[in-house]
Amino acid sequence: MTQADMTQDQLKAMVGQAALDYVVAGEIVGVGTGSTVNKFIDELGLIKDRIAGAVSSSVASTQRLQALGIPVFDCNDVGELAVYIDGADEIDHRGHMVKGGGAALTREKIVAAQARRFVCIADESKLVERLGRFPLPVEVIPMAAQRIARQFAAMQGQATLRLKDGAPLVTDNGQHILDVRGLLIADPLAFESEVNQWPGVVTVGVFAHQRAQVCLLGTPAGVRTLKFD
Ligand code: 5RP
Numbered sequence: 001m002t003q004a005d006m007t008q009d010q011l012k013a014m015v016g017q018a019a020l021d022y023v024v025a026g027e028i029v030g031v032g033t034g035s036t037v038n039k040f041i042d043e044l045g046l047i048k049d050r051i052a053g054a055v056s057s058s059v060a061s062t063q064r065l066q067a068l069g070i071p072v073f074d075c076n077d078v079g080e081l082a083v084y085i086d087g088a089d090e091i092d093h094r095g096h097m098v099k100g101g102g103a104a105l106t107r108e109k110i111v112a113a114q115a116r117r118f119v120c121i122a123d124e125s126k127l128v129e130r131l132g133r134f135p136l137p138v139e140v141i142p143m144a145a146q147r148i149a150r151q152f153a154a155m156q157g158q159a160t161l162r163l164k165d166g167a168p169l170v171t172d173n174g175q176h177i178l179d180v181r182g183l184l185i186a187d188p189l190a191f192e193s194e195v196n197q198w199p200g201v202v203t204v205g206v207f208a209h210q211r212a213q214v215c216l217l218g219t220p221a222g223v224r225t226l227k228f229d
Pocket of ligand 1: 032033034035036037086087088089098099100101102103104105108
């Protein structure tokens with residue numbers, strides 16, 4: 001197989017394995033959600049005797065961790081985490097991200113806020129000059145969804161309710177997701193601060209306040225490490 005033949009799945013596996021270098025022995029590791037993180041969880045299973053356990057950002061990741069025999073702790077029962085490892089839908093050259101393609105953005109932001117360091121793992125397709133190409137996920141309280149959609153329309157964003165099996169998708173927190181297309185996010189910090197204070201918004205999927213300090217980017221030539229601090 002030539003380097004050019006590497007699939008996205010193989011690139012994800014590569015960074016999932018590389019992320020083990022950032023896991024601190026004897027500590028509890030923060031674990032994100034998604035197909036890239038699933039590769040990391042599988043690797044974590046191989047070294048589970050060297051860690052104290054994990055804090056998880058979703059029911060799906062919790063189930064995968066527990067199936068491998070890795071103890072999962074509640075955020076409230078642990079202190080600051082050395083590291084949080086998670087994927088992204090987009091990441092820019094300053095470590096700002098769009099997340100929530102897997103609908104786990106709120107818990108992801110909570111666990112990220114509890115960690116000293118955010119290590120993002122992604123294939124190279126996720127690196128962008130400016131956030132906004134990927135439809136922006138926003139977790140909302142259902143009764144506020146249409147008003148929030150109108151607020152996005154006023155800034156040229158087209159919001160649609162995310163569906164699953166023909167019905168509104170319900171998150172691990174019992175809420176809904178709006179996916180917003182057409183936004184240009186020039187100032188991620190200001191954008192996140194503004195949208196997060198709209199009534200009914202649980203979490204906006206821009207991660208600027210909880211940006212990554214490191215990104216391990218899977219490329220056909222190997223893992224490229226981007227450092228943002
Ligand atoms: C889940 C997320 C994921 O990190 C993001 O969607 C990337 O997923 P994948 O690794 O499957 O591409 O934010 O809410």
